[in-house]
Amino acid sequence: MTHHRRTTISVRLKELLPILAVVLTVGAIAGLTVLAPRLGDARQASADASSSPSADTLAASPSASPSASSQPLPKFKTLDAPPAIDKIPKKPKIDPCAVPRNLTVMTFNIKGGRVSPGELGGIAGVIRDSGADVVLLQEVDQNRRRSGNVDQPAIIASQLGMQSVFGANDYITDRGGYGTAILSRFPIDSFDNTHLPNRDGKEQRGVLRASIIVEGQRLVVFNTHLDHTSDSLRQAQIGAVMSKVNAYDGAKLLGGDLNAGSGSGVLSTALGVLSDAGAALGASHDGGGRVDYLLPNSWLKAGDGRVTRTGLSDHHAVSIDFAMRGAEDC
Incomplete structure (x- = not known):
């Protein structure tokens, strides 16, 4: 089973x-x-x-x-660009057509530089009281024994807060000389001094040029002191001066002691290009004559003028207010 x-x-x-x-x-x-x-x-x-x-x-x-990868890429944050580095700010451009540019110009012969260092303060005071922005000085010493071995234009300029340039026409020693100076409240861009025609036995004369920047526009100033003994020599000297003046364009002014009267051939030569801004001011010398001039071209319009008598020199300080127009294409 x-x-x-x-x-x-x-x-x-x-x-x-x-x-x-x-x-x-x-x-x-x-x-x-x-x-x-x-x-x-x-x-x-x-x-x-x-x-x-x-x-x-x-x-x-x-x-x-x-x-x-079969998976989509993750989204990344976009970085902002780094901030730009600040550039050094440029000086603002001044409109050359902005007018007027107002300034006061003085010419002053300070007596052969024969002033003591203490009297330089008096000369600075005359300039200060006039409100002058540009000053043309003649018969100026620099480091000479007779005037205390001091730099006269530098001392006067320092008391006024101005710039100064000096043109030596007669070199007394290797340390200094005798000539002309230009002082300016405005920046002096460049300068040079040119000796004028001369004769044996005569004092060497010159013309000092300074390019001054007045509120962004150039003003070329010429300061001279012509011979006081010979009219024919003065004629040769003013011819050389005007040749230099005519080499510059734009606003320009010739000033100084011309040792020539209002109706002289010397002044007529200068007035062929320039104008006599102080024709109505009268005598500028203790002897009663008019020998100290400020002669602008058409870029400068003359305003009020003054003749200041002082006991510091046999010449008087002549100052005139000017309005300088803008560039030629304005």
Whole structure:
């Protein structure tokens, strides 16, 4: 009986094995069908992790291509440009057509430089009281024994807060000389001194030029002191002076001690180009004559003028107010 049962079970198992095999095969195929895509994704992710740069690497390498990863690149903040470095500010340009430029000019012969260092303060006081912006001095000493071995134009200018330039026409020693000077409240851009024609035994004379910047516009000033003994020599000297004056364009003014009267040929030569701004002012010398002049060109319009008598010199200080017009094309 027992043997019969075992035989029967064995027969049935043999019958079921093919069915079981089919079931297992189908199950295995189904399982592989489900798991295969996930395994592929895992392998791809692993490969990407080992071969592609991280997000941090991409951030540090702007040239990395977006195709290197299947994920979009993160958005980075755009940095603002660094602030520009401030440039050194330029000096403001002054309109050359802005008019008028007002200034007062003085000419003053200070008596052969024969004033003591203490008297230089008196000369500075005369200039200060006149309100002069530009001053033409004649008979000026620089480092000479007779006047205390001092630099006269520098001392006067320092008391007035002005700039000064000196032109030596007679060199007494290697330390100093005798000549003319120009003082200015405005900046002096350049200057030079030119000796004039002379004769044996005569005192050397010269013409001192200074280019002065008046509120952005150039004014060329000439200061001279002509010979006092010979009219023919003065004529030669004024000819040389005017040759220099005519070499410059724009606003210009010739002043100084011409040692010539109002109706002289010397003055007529100068007035061929310039005008006599102080014609109505009268005598400028203790002797009663008029020898000290301020002669502007058409760029300068003369206003009020004054003759100041002092006990510091045998000449009087002559000062005139001017209005300087703008550039020629205004």
